[in-house]
Amino acid sequence: MDADGRVCVQDGMCWSWPLVSALVLCSLLSVGTVRTAPCQTCRRLTDSFIKGLERTANKNFGGGNTAWEEEKLAKYARSETRLLEIVEAVCDKSDFDCNRLLEQIEDQVETWWFHRQQEAPDLFQWLCIEELRLCCPPGHYGPECTECPSGPGGVCGGLGRCEGEGTRLGDGDCVCDPGYSGVLCQDCAHGYYREKSSNHTQPPCSACHHSCKKCTGPQDNKCLDCKPGWILHSNKCVDVDECGTELARCPSNTYCFNTDGSYECRGCDQACVGCMGSGPARCKKCARGFRLTGAKCLDIDECSERAIACPGLNEACINEEGSFRCECAEGFIRRDSICVENLPPKWTNSQLLT
Numbered sequence: 001m002d003a004d005g006r007v008c009v010q011d012g013m014c015w016s017w018p019l020v021s022a023l024v025l026c027s028l029l030s031v032g033t034v035r036t037a038p039c040q041t042c043r044r045l046t047d048s049f050i051k052g053l054e055r056t057a058n059k060n061f062g063g064g065n066t067a068w069e070e071e072k073l074a075k076y077a078r079s080e081t082r083l084l085e086i087v088e089a090v091c092d093k094s095d096f097d098c099n100r101l102l103e104q105i106e107d108q109v110e111t112w113w114f115h116r117q118q119e120a121p122d123l124f125q126w127l128c129i130e131e132l133r134l135c136c137p138p139g140h141y142g143p144e145c146t147e148c149p150s151g152p153g154g155v156c157g158g159l160g161r162c163e164g165e166g167t168r169l170g171d172g173d174c175v176c177d178p179g180y181s182g183v184l185c186q187d188c189a190h191g192y193y194r195e196k197s198s199n200h201t202q203p204p205c206s207a208c209h210h211s212c213k214k215c216t217g218p219q220d221n222k223c224l225d226c227k228p229g230w231i232l233h234s235n236k237c238v239d240v241d242e243c244g245t246e247l248a249r250c251p252s253n254t255y256c257f258n259t260d261g262s263y264e265c266r267g268c269d270q271a272c273v274g275c276m277g278s279g280p281a282r283c284k285k286c287a288r289g290f291r292l293t294g295a296k297c298l299d300i301d302e303c304s305e306r307a308i309a310c311p312g313l314n315e316a317c318i319n320e321e322g323s324f325r326c327e328c329a330e331g332f333i334r335r336d337s338i339c340v341e342n343l344p345p346k347w348t349n350s351q352l353l354t
Contacts, residue, residue, distance in 0.1 A: 039135035039167040041097045042128035045090060048098075049123060052086030083113050105132065134168060141170045148172055151184040152202070159185035179205040191227075193217060211237035211261065229261030255282070270322060271297035289322030314339035 076082055087109070091098035102109075108131050112123060120126035128135040136145035139155050141164035148155045148162035149172065155162050156174035164170010176185035179192040188194050188205035193215050197203035208215035211230045212223040221236045230237035242248040242263040243256035250256050250265035255275050257264045268275035271290040272283035280290070286297035302309050302324040303317035310317045310326035318325050328339035 038097070039128065039169075041101050042132060042134045043124060044095075045098050045101055046124040046127060048090045049086060052089055055089075056082050056085055078114070078117075083109075108132070136166055136168060138166060141165050141167065141172045143168050146172060149174055149184055151186060157184045157186050179207065190214065193222075209237070211239070227261060269297075271299070287322060312339060314341075 087102070091102055093099075105127070108127060112120065112126060116126060120130075124135075125137075129137060136142070139148050139150070139162070140146060141148055141162055145168070148165055151157040153159065155165065156176065157180075159180045160174040160176035162170070163173045163175055165172075174183060174185050176182070176189070179189055181187045181189040186202070190213055191208050192205040193208055195203040195206050206218060209218060209220040209223065211220060211227060212225070213227045214224040215222045216224065221234070223232060223235055223237045226232050226237035229240055229242070231240055232238075239258070239260055240247070241258050243258045248256040248263050248265075253268045253272070253274060254265040255268060255277050257266050257278075266278065269278065269280045269283065271280040271287055272285070273287050274284035276282045276284065280296045280298065283292075283297045286292050289300055289302075290297040291300050292298075299319075299321050301319050303319045306317075309324060312326060314329050314332045315326045316329045318327055328334050331342055332339040333342045334340075
């Protein structure tokens with residue numbers, strides 16, 4: 001704080017208004033200029049300011065003699081005290097962009113509060129669009145607030161949004177709603193058709209059958225062109241069975257499973273080495289630990305077929321799908337790769353006395 005009571009946050013940058021506490025100002029470091037602040041930050045700031053107006057609408061100075069204060073200190077509604085209360089709560093402490101912008105526009109905020117409120121009650125319009133030129137009016141975009149492309153129904157025909165609308169950014173191109181395309185979103189996109197209308201209004205675009213790329217109606221027999229994985233036959237898109245052709249490319253130990261408009265490569269059963277379908281009955285060859293029994297690859301029970309599946313002393317054989325394992329028999333535990341009897345520990349006299 002300098003000799004005049006101003007709060008200084010940088011060399012040569014001091015603030016005279018008492019509306020922002022020194023604690024808040026010291027956390028703000030100005031980067032760039034006001035014009036680099038995005039429209040959304042200004043919108044967020046002004047929206048929060050309006051909420052502050054509503055929050056303090058029924059407040060007063062809070063002293064012991066409100067009538068005297070209103071007479072001598074001017075009305076609370078337009079007072080510096082109320083402005084201070086609002087400004088201190090406008091930005092969250094973690095919102096750096098909002099705090100930075102607030103730091104840079106203190107003169108404009110003061111001007112609007114004390115001199116422009118009545119003639120310009122819309123703070124966002126006056127501050128963000130007209131004064132700071134960070135935003136554009138609805139239906140406009142870009143640095144010069146160029147008018148968005150419009151047609152029947154409004155901006156982008158009412159069937160899309162103008163890229164950058166309301167901001168100083170964007171190229172103004174129409175981003176159409178699903179089902180629509182064209183400069184003004186007046187055409188039906190691929191996979192959609194124009195419904196018939198009994199009046200003079202332009203009917204909406206509706207989705208074709210899921211197999212159609214182009215169509216004249218919603219039924220599967222109204223197709224004009226098909227999506228990949230389908231072939232047109234008598235105005236109907238018929239699924240291509242890639243699994244019955246050379247179109248499918250599946251890695252080893254998988255099989256081809258046909259789906260609508262495509263196919264999937266699914267894993268073979270664990271009993272198989274290569275397969276022609278799901279399950280142990282479609283194996284090309286049985287995997288290790290399995291044997292062809294009838295038409296299926298079934299598990300080999302090594303524990304019953306091998307004379308000594310587990311050669312270790314006091315070991316038991318446990319059969320598993322496609323394999324087996326050796327465990328210590330009941331009452332035994334493994335120590336140093338040997339199954340020994342699981343006996344309780346023996347205590348010496350010295351251990352018992354301690």
